[in-house]
Amino acid sequence: MIETMPFARAMRRMLLGLSALALPAMASAAPSELPRIVNKDGHHALFVDGAPYLMLGAQVNNSSNWPSALPKVWPAIEQLRANTVEVPIAWEQIEPREGQFDFSFLDTLLSQARDHDVRLVLLWFGTWKNTAPSYAPDWVKLDNKRFPRMLNEKGEVHYALSPFARTTLDADRKAFVKLMEHLKAADPDNRVIMVQVENETGTYQCVRDHSPAAEKAFNAPVPAEVAKRMGVKGGTWRQAFGDHADEYFHAWAIASYVDAVAKAGKAVKPLPMYVNASVPDPLKPNLDPKTYASGGPTFQTIDMWKASAPDIDVLSPDIYNHDHAAYMKLLDFYGRADNPLFIPETGNSKDYARFFFPVMGRHGIGFSPFGMDFTGYFNFPLGASKLDPETVEAFAANYRLFRPMDRVWAKIAFEKKTWGVAEPTDPQAQHKQEMDLGRWKATATFGQGMFGFDPPKGNPEPSGGAVIAELGPNEYLVTGYHTRINFELAAPKPGEHMIIDRIEEGHFDAAGQWVFERLWNGDQTDYGLNFTSVPQVLKVRLATYR
Numbered sequence: 001m002i003e004t005m006p007f008a009r010a011m012r013r014m015l016l017g018l019s020a021l022a023l024p025a026m027a028s029a030a031p032s033e034l035p036r037i038v039n040k041d042g043h044h045a046l047f048v049d050g051a052p053y054l055m056l057g058a059q060v061n062n063s064s065n066w067p068s069a070l071p072k073v074w075p076a077i078e079q080l081r082a083n084t085v086e087v088p089i090a091w092e093q094i095e096p097r098e099g100q101f102d103f104s105f106l107d108t109l110l111s112q113a114r115d116h117d118v119r120l121v122l123l124w125f126g127t128w129k130n131t132a133p134s135y136a137p138d139w140v141k142l143d144n145k146r147f148p149r150m151l152n153e154k155g156e157v158h159y160a161l162s163p164f165a166r167t168t169l170d171a172d173r174k175a176f177v178k179l180m181e182h183l184k185a186a187d188p189d190n191r192v193i194m195v196q197v198e199n200e201t202g203t204y205q206c207v208r209d210h211s212p213a214a215e216k217a218f219n220a221p222v223p224a225e226v227a228k229r230m231g232v233k234g235g236t237w238r239q240a241f242g243d244h245a246d247e248y249f250h251a252w253a254i255a256s257y258v259d260a261v262a263k264a265g266k267a268v269k270p271l272p273m274y275v276n277a278s279v280p281d282p283l284k285p286n287l288d289p290k291t292y293a294s295g296g297p298t299f300q301t302i303d304m305w306k307a308s309a310p311d312i313d314v315l316s317p318d319i320y321n322h323d324h325a326a327y328m329k330l331l332d333f334y335g336r337a338d339n340p341l342f343i344p345e346t347g348n349s350k351d352y353a354r355f356f357f358p359v360m361g362r363h364g365i366g367f368s369p370f371g372m373d374f375t376g377y378f379n380f381p382l383g384a385s386k387l388d389p390e391t392v393e394a395f396a397a398n399y400r401l402f403r404p405m406d407r408v409w410a411k412i413a414f415e416k417k418t419w420g421v422a423e424p425t426d427p428q429a430q431h432k433q434e435m436d437l438g439r440w441k442a443t444a445t446f447g448q449g450m451f452g453f454d455p456p457k458g459n460p461e462p463s464g465g466a467v468i469a470e471l472g473p474n475e476y477l478v479t480g481y482h483t484r485i486n487f488e489l490a491a492p493k494p495g496e497h498m499i500i501d502r503i504e505e506g507h508f509d510a511a512g513q514w515v516f517e518r519l520w521n522g523d524q525t526d527y528g529l530n531f532t533s534v535p536q537v538l539k540v541r542l543a544t545y546r
Contacts, residue, residue, distance in 0.1 A: 037314065038052075045411075048193050053119075054406040057083075063377075077372070083403065083406060089105075095137055120192045124179070124199070125198075127257070131160055135199075147167055169257055177268055180265040192271065200276055217249075222236070222241075248304050251301035315334065319345070320382040324423070351462050353395045354422040355367075357422055361418050401535040404507055407512060444466045450527065450530045465483065475539065475541045475542075496546060502540075
């Protein structure tokens, strides 16, 4: 299959070229069903072209949103085997002068994405980018009178723009609407499947805005719909939320602002829209809000964002924490019955690749390492010190495993039960992870010989991961890397014993049908199922005897 890709891509380019000769540029892309988020029984799916879609993503560096950078983007995407690319669209880029719009980069991006047969997620860098207005146009960020910044508790000007400035909201919203209008006309086949509204909102070193408009709102009653959703009786923000009032107030102000931008964009083209969060350490409770992005969609304020931004479909964490326990805790916080689990940014050093498996096991709709291009920028120590072939391969291995079954897995994750683990680094985990399947229990161990007679000692580098999906009674789809999996009865009855009935290795064809390759048995099953660096997908059927 890999060998045929260059030929297929060449044919696709030739056909696109022929269609361009015969038809106007816009007509070469046929209309398709609009992407949407679907929620059912606490599970979520991103539907693309009318069916669940798994986003095997890659986010490019912040300044790779120019035509000159794209030749250094596509080779990385192809090596990674990603099906979706996240690319910034900056306010200063499309509206360098007020009222004058330039969408030439977006048109180039759409054309090249079709050529490379990938989907896109656009990242709107507007009022907030990493909490600052650095990607707002000069006529906004240099005019503090018309577009005022926040004031801190001492009345001093803060670096972030105020969420209470109606002039700023109107300008940001107008630009975003123009972007969505152009996208509606230029992208009938929906290459773009999601839009991120702003980027890592909130503010550092200042918990909330203290401008006159902010003070007036802070001392006014909490909006009734917010009070109801948050389960408080009402009153002023201080009366309703006590010590958390400043942070909750700031989250409400920013979420309401972002929601207004998203709502206006959705009125033009209602694509799924999400926000991303710069998150603090989830294992350190009671942190001072001045030490993290106060007011952003952090795990402390998820409920406030849900109450204040109904037009935002997904709240997502950007995870740059190498610690296994912290990563799992963040997945717990954001994977909720009312919130799809989506990791739009995570570190791109090799150790982050294994976290793909617990995201898949928790019904995640997508996973995307950051900085995946060959422009030469590396955000070490948050990510890799360099994007060498070995680093790219750590993530490409996951995508190579899932790309042939991405639609199949997305459907399974939406409709059935799934579990996933990553190799732990916490000492108390003892190099193993357990998955409670109900009647059965699966234990993944890391750093053992294939017969498993030696205790797990961990891989030389933390690289192991596994995922399990329930296909039917006692039948599971199982895959992973650098791990060993054992099944057992969770609570055996007297005289009851487990037996592995059948283990098939195979793959899914283009129509999503299972294709049998061979049976595993004997040494391959008597001592547990060993997953190495070879991509292998198994169907496992369990049974009992007396």
